[in-house]
Every structure is written in structure tokens, then in C-alpha cells.
Amino acid sequence: MNASLFARLVSGFPADRAKVFLETEDGTEVSFATMLAAAGRIATLLRGAGVEPGDRVAVQVEKSAEAVYLYLACLQVGAVYLPLNTACTATELDYFLTDSEPKALICDPAAAEAAAPLAAVVGARLLTLGADGAGSLIAESAGLVSDRQVTERAGGDVVAILYTSGTTGRSKGAMLTHDNLWANVATLHWLWGFRPGDVLVHALPLYHTHGLFVALNLMLMNGGKLILLPRFEAEAVIDRLARATVLMGVPTFYTRLLASPRLTKEAVSGTRLFISGSAPLLTQTHAEFEARTGQRILERYGMTETGMSASNPLVGERRAGTVGMALPGVELRVCDAGGAPAPAGEVGVLEVRGPNVFKGYWRMPEKSAAETRADGFFVTGDLATIGADGYVTIVGRAKDLVISGGLNIYPKEVEEALDALPGVIESAVVGAPHPDLGEAVVAVLTVSADPGDVPAALRARLSGFKLPRHVAVVETLPRNSMGKVQKNLLRERFRDVFQAG
Structure with a gap:
């Protein structure tokens, strides 16, 4: 075979090849x-x-x-x-x-x-x-x-x-191998309940795993219809949701959709599934989207080297703040730096094993070996917890961990507290060199109103060593093409804020 x-x-294409697969921005249909x-x-x-x-x-x-x-x-x-x-x-x-x-x-x-x-x-x-x-x-x-x-x-x-x-x-x-991509798309097709009548609005890039190997491959396998937009524009997407059943996006898609008064229950009445990934979805965005549309966004987790590895369920609890559970056939575990499994609920580095995991890095055998355990688990570099019920929560990247005075600070915990403050739209937490503590927390905010004394407002919620020692307000947070905040740029920008002179 x-x-x-x-x-x-x-093999998933319809027998009648005259059926429409793709619709372009100007309405041209391609069979x-x-x-x-x-x-x-x-x-x-x-x-x-x-x-x-x-x-x-x-x-x-x-x-x-x-x-x-x-x-x-x-x-x-x-x-x-x-x-x-x-x-x-x-x-x-x-x-x-x-x-x-x-x-x-x-x-x-x-x-x-x-x-x-x-x-x-x-x-x-x-x-x-x-x-x-x-x-x-x-x-x-x-x-x-x-x-x-x-x-x-x-x-x-x-x-x-x-x-x-x-x-x-x-x-x-x-x-990535033929088996890697097929195993992933076949699993997601079943897990997310795709059927031939599905119509997907595709507003993601085609050079990234999400838009190429998830969205496009799924619709090719499904034999359904793809509405292909050159880029994401909220109004253009809303115009087409009345004829669509699925939207895949990054968190920025959903915040921009929420900014439009045209996003209503009626506007999305035919859409059965909203999927988010590639960057963390704020719990607030999750709640606001449900309040406006009556639908709970399905958040999932993946990366270039593994495709998709975890997903909230199609039927069942789509738990805000988590990326759901391991996909069927995929194993997830959380380990310490030495590779020893961590107890349920404790933070560690997420590791993945399954048919979705890549073959290795091109012409980098040493790097491939360094990031793969002897038992076949790939070390993702993402910090996470896995609850007793299997739900995975991504805390941040291992390289984003802030170690202040010898104590570990997980950025996501601080960011969730910051995002809950009145006037704060969004936050990003990074560490900067500190002459006494080694590193200290820098909070970078976008705001709709003056948040006031931020450290004071957080004292009831966070331990003292986790409080920001520097707060900066910016117009926008730097992001890559998939909506991920580029914390490396923030670390570079604020690296000297605690230095004397």
C-alpha cells in the first residue's frame, strides 16, 4: 500500500469530483x-x-x-x-x-x-x-x-x-513524515467530529502547522468545503460564518471578533465548532466569547515537532485555561529536568510520545538526541501540569521561567492575576537580571485605564516574591505571525531596568 x-x-475526496472544495475571497469556486x-x-x-x-x-x-x-x-x-x-x-x-x-x-x-x-x-x-x-x-x-x-x-x-x-x-x-501527518489528521478528524458537510473558514497562514497540517489537511481528508481567505479580517470572517460550520484560529482572532458588534448568536448560528491554538487563550476571552455567542471555544495544544498532542473534548467539558487531554494514541507526561515523572498536579516539563512525534531535526542528530528521551518521549520545553483527570494546563516555556532569589516563578500565574485587574487588557511577564535576586519580575501591560498600584493590587493574590518589581505599559505586545507574544523581545527590551546607574 x-x-x-x-x-x-x-481517498477522502467525494466520488463526484465536480463538487466544490475551495472558495476564494472573491467568491470563485474551485472543484x-x-x-x-x-x-x-x-x-x-x-x-x-x-x-x-x-x-x-x-x-x-x-x-x-x-x-x-x-x-x-x-x-x-x-x-x-x-x-x-x-x-x-x-x-x-x-x-x-x-x-x-x-x-x-x-x-x-x-x-x-x-x-x-x-x-x-x-x-x-x-x-x-x-x-x-x-x-x-x-x-x-x-x-x-x-x-x-x-x-x-x-x-x-x-x-x-x-x-x-x-x-x-x-x-x-x-x-515530519507521511505517517506523522496522517496519524494526526485522522485522529483529529474523528475527535472533532468532522463530516463531509462541514465548511471551514480558513484565515490562517499556509506556512505553519496550524493552517497547513491541521486546517487544510483536515478539509482535504474530509472532502468538505474550504473558504480560503488571504488573511484574518474580523468583518470578512463574520460575513462568511453564516455559511460555515467550523472556524480555526489563534487567540487574536477571537479577541478581534469580540471587538465587532456584529458578533452575535445569530451571526454564528450555523457554526458548530470554534477551535483555538498556537498561543494561550485568556480565560476572559473564553468567557466573553461564550457570553456573546453561546459557544465555548475548543482549545488544543500542539507544536511544530509534534503536530497536535492534546485537545479539549468535542463532547464534554471544555475547560477554560487548559488545553484538554492527550489525544487518543498520544502519551503525555510531566517530568523534572532530569526526566523523572512529577506527581499529578505539579509543574514540570511536558513530554510527548506517539505517532505524531517528528522524525528529528534536519541535519542535527545531536540536537534530535538531546531533546528525545531513551524511551521515545520528546521534551517539548513547555512547562505544564496534568491533573488527576488528565486535563493539561500549560504554564509557560521552560526558558520563560523566572528564578528570583532561588524561587521559581511561573509567568502564567502572575499573568492571570494581572489580567484580572481592572483596566488591564492583557499582560506578559518576563524576568530581568537583578543585582540582588538574580532575576526579578517585569510586568508588561496593555491597558484600557490606569491600573493604579499594580504590586499593591496583587498582594492579596500572590506571594511577595512573585510580585512585579517593574511595571511597564505599552500600546501593544510584540507577537509573531501566529499570535504568540515574543517574550524574547520583551526580555531584551527590559533587561537593564534593575541595573544600577
């Missing part, structure tokens, strides 16, 4: 047949360019229907799909290309001049694809025969490499 992810996904034909033409072009099974194809393009065809074409020919953030710089692109040595690079036409010498160095064929579908990729494939051959792949073969954000040290290329 061919274990190719392409073959497995296509399964049209999509497969376009992907086949691109597959012919890639094969003609010398792309063989296992070769990397680097893709740095804006979101479009044609970008979906390109993704499918890469899967069809057995290439390793390597999506790159459209915001990455020339220096970053140089590193990614030099490290991965792709056989082809597809970029935006506007970036072709800058990308050409970088592609030449590694011998990559340069093709272009714009947000409007224009570019040499489509122009050169337009007159070709649509190749329907699906390359045989084993389940353990690498199907994609996703580079981690690299906020600490250089980026690592996480190698």
Missing part, C-alpha cells in the same frame, strides 16, 4: 477535479525540473488557491515540502536554502530578483507565484499534461520540513 500522504488524503488537474500540471513541471522523491521544494509565497495546488503537487511527486514564512528576511532565506539545499524554490514574483542569487548558490530552480495566482509556476505548467501518477512513499519517509522560529539560537528544521 502506498503510504503517501497525497494518496491517503485523496476537486479542477484542483487535482492543476496540481497534476504542477507535478509535471516539478518532475521536468528534476525534482525527485525526497528532494526539498522550498515555498515562500502568499496564500492563494494556487499555493494549495502547489502543496498537493509536492506531495504527489514525493518531494519534501518546505514552507517558509513570507516575512522572513533575505538573511533568513539564505540560511534556510543553504541548510535544506532544495531542488526548487518558489517565491513571490516581487522577491525573485533578490532570491535568484540565493537559489543559484544551492542549484535550485527558481519559479514564481503571486497572491493573484500569476507567475512562472502557473504560466509554465498551464500547457502541460496533468500527471496523475502518485509516487510511492513509505510511512517513515519525510514529507515536510518546518523550521522552528529560532528565538533561541538558529532555526531547526523539524522533519
